[in-house]
Amino acid sequence: EVAATLPIRQDSELKAMPGNQDPNYTFDDRLSKREGEIKFLAEVTPEGSVTKVRMLKSTGHKSLDLAALKSFKKYRYQPGQQGYVLKSFNFVLKGPARQLPSKLADRVASPNLLAE
Numbered sequence: 001e002v003a004a005t006l007p008i009r010q011d012s013e014l015k016a017m018p019g020n021q022d023p024n025y026t027f028d029d030r031l032s033k034r035e036g037e038i039k040f041l042a043e044v045t046p047e048g049s050v051t052k053v054r055m056l057k058s059t060g061h062k063s064l065d066l067a068a069l070k071s072f073k074k075y076r077y078q079p080g081q082q083g084y085v086l087k088s089f090n091f092v093l094k095g096p097a098r099q100l101p102s103k104l105a106d107r108v109a110s111p112n113l114l115a116e
Helices: 027-031 062-073 111-115
Strands: 008-010 036-044 050-057 083-091
Touching: 027 062, 036 062, 050 062, 062 083
Parallel strands: 008 083
Antiparallel strands: 036 050, 036 083
16 A cells, blocks of 8 residues: 555656666567566655565566566665655567577587597
8 A cells, every 4th residue: 555645756757876777678588579568666765775566567478577577676766765656667679680690600619529
């Protein structure tokens, strides 16, 4: 239950600490063409930590939801901004498909194979 005395603000209204990172959009998620938006409501402590995170909207993909949750729990805001924050993350495929790099060049021929 959200306390009526604490404000609910958009993430853009708060001053974030440097170093907050967006979720990891893994190669597997991209290859599977998983996209979506996730929305959270969380409490920001007087020290600027994110606690009591609640998912308001799922991407529809567990892997994306977990990546966003893991990232957001590590977010830090400047101290003194306690209250509730609404935060969204968008996982969107952009641009043309790129060819995967070849792993063949990474392999080194074994000297034993060359001796035969």
